[in-house]
Amino acid sequence: MGLLIHSxxxxxxxxxxxxVNGIWVELPLMVPSVPEGWLLPSCLTIIIQLANVGPLAITLAHRFxxxxxxxxxxxxxxxxxxxxACLLLAAFWRETSVVGGSPRSTALLSLLFFLALVDCTSSVTFLPYMRRLRPRYLTTYFIGEGLSGLLPGLMALGQGAGTFRCAQNASQGGNSTGPGQAQYEEGRFSVTAxxxxxxxxxxxxxxxxxxxNHLPTAKRARAKKEPHCAGGNAGAAKGKGVAPDERPTSWASLSGSFRSGTYSCSQVAYIFGLLSWVNALTNGILPAIQSYSCLxxxxxxYHLSATLAALANPLACFLGMFLPNRSLVLMxxxxxxxTLLAxxxxxxxxxxPCPLLRNGPLGAILIVVCWVLFIGIxxxxxxxxxxxxxxxxHSALVWCGAVVQLGSMVGALAMFPLVSIYNLFRSGDPCGTTCSD
Known part of the structure; x- marks a missing residue:
């Protein structure tokens, strides 16, 4: 029965x-068929940030x-x-309409917003819901969250998304010159599939x-209700007629929303600061430059770093089941x-396109290992x-989801102008690039 609940x-x-993870890995097959072309990733970045209206609304509702x-x-x-939204995407993702005199993927972009709204809102709803179940199931939830990136990646790998061939440039005499250009091939099965x-x-x-919610076995796996008497903060809240999980959560009194009362306000700020920072790195900053660092x-x-890094997420959570450590210093x-790996x-x-050690296997090994360790740690x-x-x-978990989204949003918005407007990064050609040593 425990295995069933874990599953x-x-x-x-x-x-x-x-x-959203599935959309990202499918972009190489979608881009040739939409009028936005390679502007589609930038559009997706903006759409995801607009979808943060969902977690913002829920966080404010919990607050007030x-x-x-x-x-x-x-x-x-x-x-x-x-x-x-997924079923509608399968049917209408290639449909276009004229906006401002030019064709636009209005159906695709609209449905992408709803998918992003679903995923962003999950951060502030799924975690608080997990508090209804016994503590051991939280790690299993994080494993599943990691699989949400791994499974679409493996499916896209089997599909052949991102597979290309190097087309040689022909000179006027018919001889090939230069390293050629990458031309992406069609997948083994369709984007609709x-x-x-x-x-x-x-x-x-x-x-x-x-x-x-309805299996009797699942109901027996729910957490036991704990008395609202742990710590001075809980007692103070009870004295005011407010449940501990419902007390105001401004930064000045954020530690008061913690039931145990074992963490000071500075420690709470430290915990949420770490959470915001690591999510900014893993969800916003580094994903924006993965192709530049690997190609x-x-x-x-590139494919090994993406696939193995996605695998490192659930494996790290699985390791956490056996080696939990709540030390704030260790974290x-x-x-x-x-951060150093980042x-x-x-x-x-x-x-x-000319990074260190590009001409030998050591450079490729290092970048793959760095990506795997970065995501895993x-x-x-x-x-x-x-x-x-x-x-x-409950209040702490709502704040957890909100801070996850805030960190991810800040990281993504910080990278967007650097990548898409100022063109700070230049793409490496996987078919070969001439670099001056």
Whole structure:
């Protein structure tokens, strides 16, 4: 029975970001068929940030109307919306309409907004819901969240998304000159089939959520209600007639929203600061430059870094089941290590298309290892912070989701002008680039 609940929780976790992650890995096959071309990734970045209106609204509702907004109804709504959007994408993603005299992918962009709204809102609803279940299931949820990136990546890898051939440049005499240009090939199955797969994943997540709410076995796996008497803060709140999980959560009194009362305001700020920083790195800053950091070392290095880094996320969460550690000092040191790895990755992206050690296997090995360790280490940090906040009450988990989205948004918005407007980074040609040594 425990295995069944773990499986259902894992499936619920996969529904958190599977749609947006799937869109990202499918871009090489979508771009040739839409009028936006390679502007589509930039459009997707902006759409995701606009979709943060969802978690913002829910966080404000929890702040000003505590206890009025239940996660269960919202989760049902967003999972149904995600499933419907995926099915509509499968049917209409190539449809265009004329806007301002030019064809635009209005159906695609509109549906992408709804998918982003689903995934962004999951950050502030799924985690608070997990507090209804026993603590051991939270790690399983994070494993599922990691699989939400791995499974679409593996499907896209099997599809052949991003596979290309090097077309040689022909001179006037008919002889090939230069290293050639990469021409992306069609996938083994269609984009429509891929979106149908995403819809199937959303359907599985929705089914798992229904079972978690109605199976008798799942009801027995729910957490026992704890008395509101832990710590002086809880007692103070009770004296004012306010439940501990419903007390105001401004930064000045944020530590008061923690049930145990074991963390000072500065420690709370430290925890949320780490959470914001690691999510800015993993969800906003580094994904924007992954191709720049990896493609100069070849297409194999790029695909290995993307696939193995996605695998590192659930593996780090699985490791956290057996080696949990809530030390704030250790989390700080691990965050520093992840930041140093991010600095190396960023440096290689800045040096693209001619990064260090590009002419031998050592450079490719280093960039792949750095990506895997970077994602693995910071995934462990996020898991440990999630475990800490899970024990601190509903309000702490709502703030957890909000800070995750805030950090991701700040990171993405900071990188957008550098990548798309000022063109600070230059793409490496996987078919070969001439660099002056």
């Amino acid at each position: 259902l929780v894992c499936l619920l976790g996969t529904g958190s970001w599977v749609a 109307q505590p206890g009025r907004l239940g996660e269960v109804g919202i989760i049902y709504a967003i999972l149904c919306l995600g499933l419907l 891929f979106f149908s797969f995403l819809g199937g994943m959303m359907a599985l997540s929705l089914t798992a959520f229904v079972l978690l 100069p070392y070849g297409n194999l290095a 700080g040191l691990l965050s520093l290590a992840g 600095c190396y990755i960023m440096a290689m992206a800045v040096l693209s 910071l995934s462990y940090v996020k898991l440990m912070i999630g475990i800490i906040l899970r024990d601190e009450g």
